[in-house]
Amino acid sequence: MAQLGTTQDQKESGLTRLIAWLGRLFVAVIIPLLAFLVIYFGFIFLRDTKADRWVIASVAIIWGVGGVALLYWVFNGIVERMPDQWRMRLTPFVFVGPALVILFWYLAFPVVRTFWLSLFGRDGPPQGANILQALQSDAFVGLSNYVSLFSERLLQEAMRNNLMWIVFGSTLSVALGLIVATLADRSKFERGAKSLIFLPMAISFVGASVIWNFMYETRPVELPQIGLLNAIVVGLGGQPHPWDKWIAIAPWNNLFLILIVIWLQTGYSMVLFSAALKGIPEEIIEASRVDGATEIQIFLRIMIPYIMGTIITVWTTIVIFTLKIFDVVWVMTGGQFGTHVIATQFYRQSFTARNSGVGSAIAIILLLAVVPVMIYNLRQFKEQEAF
Amino acid sequence: MGKQTRTNVILVNTILVLIVIIWSIPTLGLFISSFRNRFDIQTSGWWNVFPHREWETVLVADPKELNLDPDSVMTVEGVQGTFDQLREGVSSPDGKTQVIWVGNKRLGRIEVQKQVWTVTWDFTLDNYKQILTPSSYEITKADGTTEEVPGQNMTQAFINSLAVSIPSTIIPILIAAFAAYGFAWMHFPGRRTFFIMVIGLLVVPLQIALVPILRDYNTLGLNGTFLAVWLAHTGFGLALATYLLFNYISTLPRETMESAFIDGASHFTVFTKLVLPLSVPALASFAIFQFLWVWNDYLVALTFLGTDPSFKVVTQRLADLTGTFGSDWHLLTAGAFFTMLLPLAVFFALQRYFVRGLLAGSVKG
Secondary structure, eight states: OTTTTSSHHHHHHHHHHHHHHHHHHIIIIIHHHHHHHHHHHHHHHHHHOOOOHHHHHHHHHHHHHHHHHHHHHHHHHHHHTSOHHHHHHHHHHHHHHHHHHHHIIIIIHHHHHHHHHTTBOTTOSOTTOOHHHHHHSTTBOTTHHHHHHHHSHHHHHHHHHHHHIIIIIIHHHHHHHHHHHHHHHTSTTHHHHHHHHHGGGGSOHHHHHHHHHHHHOOOOTTSOOOSHHHHHHHHTTOOOOOGGGOGGGTTTTHHHHHHHHHHHHHHHHHHHHHHHHHTSOHHHHHHHHHTTOOHHHIIIIIIHHHTHHHHHHHHHHHHHHHHTOOHHHHHHTTTTTTTOOHHHHHHIIIIISOOHHHHHHHHHHHHHHHHHHHHHHHHHHHHOTTO | OHHHHHHHHHHHHHHHHHHHHHHHHHHHHHHHHTTBOHHHHHHSOGGGGSOEEEEEEEEEEOTTTTTOOTTSOEEETTEEEOHHHHHHOEEOTTSSEEEEEESOTTTOEEEEEEEEEEOOOOBOSHHHHHHHOSSOEEEEOTTSOEEEEOOOOHHHHHHHHHHHHHHHHHHHHHHHHHHHHHHHHOOOTTHHHHHHHHHHHTTOOTHHHHHHHHHHHHHHTOTTSHHHHHHHHHHHHHHHHHHHHHHHHTTSOHHHHHHHHHTTOOHHHIIIIIIHHHTHHHHHHHHHHHHHHHHHOOHHHHHHTOSOGGGOOHHHHHHHHHHHSTTOHHHHHHHHHHHHHHHHHHHHHSHHHHHHHHHHOOOOO
16 A cells, blocks of 8 residues: 555556456446346336236236346356456356256255155244254154155055056057057158147146046936037946046046046157157168068067167156146046045145145155156266267 | 058058047037037037937927827827827837927827937137126026126236246246356366256156245245246256257357357357357247246146236136036136137147157156
8 A cells, every 4th residue: 555656657557447447346346236226126016016917927028038138148247357267267157057056946955855844744843943953853753754654545545546647647648659650650641640649738737627527527317418428428328427536436537537648648659759760761661571571560570679769768758747747636636536646645735734744755755756767867868978 | 462552551541530530529529619608518518519410399289189198008190109108208110200298198298309400509709708808797698688797807817827938938948048058068167067967857856846945935925926936937947958958059060169269259159149049949949848838837836826816827717717617618618728729829830849849858857
C-alpha cells in the first residue's frame, strides 16, 4: 500500500487497472446478479400470480427454459473471465456440473436417504437429530420393516403379482412383437400395420386404463352388454364377468391387467425387432432357402439366433418396465381384488398410509431387483474400450 | 413353389391384418363412443354404429281383435306359442319374424317384429363440450327437456399439461446436451467415474427418490409448483438423455471441432454454434420420447403436483374422472380421447424420429 502512487506512471497504471478491475467486477458480479434477480422475480411472479392460465403457462415455459439457458450463459461468462489456469480447470464443470448435481440430488443420494428412512418407523428419524442420536432413538427399528414386509401377506401378494407381470407381460410382448415384425417384413402393408400396432405407445397408461375398463365393462345379464369382451362372451352363450375385478379367479384376474400392458408394449418390441430383422443379410436367408429350409426353420434357426442380442435388450427393458408398473393397476383396480404390485404397495404405504419406513423398504426392494441389470449395463460399458 | 409362395403371402397378410384389427378395436371403440350420445352409450354397444340386424316392430295389435285366447296355444303370423312363451318372445322357424306379448293377459298388446338392417347413428359433440367447459353446461335430452350438468374444465388441465411438459422436455435435453458434450470432448478429473455413475443410474427406479425429494420440496416450499415437476422430470430423465446424447455427440467428426478450436473458438461457442445444430436429429428423437413420457406420466404429477384441482394435469383429471364417474362412459371416453389428442398428433407427425429415439435408447429408470 505504501508504494502506491510513488510515481506518476504507476499511479496512472494503477488507475486504469482499477477501472479495468471495476469493469471486470461489474461483468462478473452485476450481470450474474441481474440474471439471478430476473430468475428470482420470475419465480415470485409465478408463485403469487392470479393471472389467466394461458399467461401463467407461457410465462412458466419461457421462465423455465430461458432461465436454464441463462444460467449456463452466466456461469460460462464468469469462468471465461477467470485466469487461464482456472478457466481450463473449471470450464468442464460448467458443462457437466449441473447434470451431475441434479443426478446426484434426484437419483444417487436418494438411494442412501431412502435406505436410511427404511431403518426407521413410520415417521422417519426424529426431527433435528444427528446420525448417532437417530440410531439411539425409539424410531430406529433396524431391519424389522424388511422382516415385516416378507412375513406379511400384502407384499407377498404384490411380489407374486409382479412375478406374473414379468413372466407373462414381458414374454408375450416380446413374442408378439417378434411375430408381428416378422410378418410385417413380408407384407405389402408393412408401414400401415406397424403404425397401427405401434400407436398405443403414444397413449398414457391412464388413457389405456379407460379404454380397457370400457372393454371389460360388465352389465347385469338381463341388460345388453356395452363392453366388447362381455358382449362376445354373452353372445357365445356365457355369463358376463368383471374380468380384471373378478376376485373368484384370483390371481389370474391379473392377466386382464397384464393384457393392457402387452397391448401397449408390443409396438415397442416390434419396432426394435423390425430394425434388427432388416439387419440380417439377405444372402444368409436366400442360401438356406436354396438348401431347402422351410420358412419356420429359417425363423427359428437363423433369424432368432441372429437377433438374440436385441431380444435380450428388449426383454430386459420390458422386465424393468413391468417391475415398476403402477398407473394401470392404480387406475383400474386400485390394488383391490388381489392385484396389488410392488409399486402400488409402495405408493399406498408411502403416501396413503404415510408409513415412510415401510414405503422406503419397498422402494429399496424395487432397487435391488434392478441391480443385476445395472451390473450388466456397467460391464457392457467397461468392455467398450472407446471411453 | 410359386403356388406355395402365394398361399404364404395370403396367410401372412391375413394373420397380420387380423392382429392389426384386434389391436385397433379398443381405441376405435373409445373413439366412436366418445361421439355417441350418453343414452346410446349406456344402452347399446358401440359396435351398433356398424350395420347390424335388429328387431324392429312392424305391427302392433290388440289380442282381442285377433281373437286370441291367452289361456291356450295361440297362432300369430305363423308363430305358435302359449301366453308365457309369447311373453318371452317367440321366433318363427325361419328366424325372420318374432312375436311378443307385451303387458298382462287382459290389457296386453301383440307386437310383431321383423329383423332389419340398421345402424345406431346419433352422434354428438356434447360429451366433448361437457368435458372441456369450465362452467356448467346445458344438455337437451331426447324427450326435449334440458338438464344442467357441471363442466369438467379439462381445457385447464390441458394448459397445465403443456406448462409441465414443454419445460420438462427442453430443460433435461439442454442440461444433458451440455453434459454429453463435456463427457465427449473435454478432459477433466473424474470424467470416467462420473460417466459410470450416469450409466449406473440409467435403470434406478424413480420410486426410490419420491419420498426424499418430497421432503426436500416441503422444506423448500416447492410442493405443488410447476418448477417442482420440471426438476423431477429433469432428474429422472437426465441419465438416459445424457447417455443417448453422448452416444451421438461423441461420434461427431473430430476435424470439424478441431478447426473451430484452432480459429480460437471457446468450448461454449463450439457447443452452441456447432454441436447443437449438428445434433438436431438426436435432440429431436429424445425430445419426442421425453415429451410423450412426461405428457403421459401420472405418478410424478400425482406425487409432486398435489391435490389442487387448478394445477392438475390431464392424466390426473382423467384418473379422477374414472374414480368419480366410473360408469359415465360418455364423459370418460371423451375425456380419454381428449388427453390422447396431442400425443397422437406428435406421434403421427414425428413417428420416424420417435422410432429412431427408441432404437438408440436402451433402458429408462
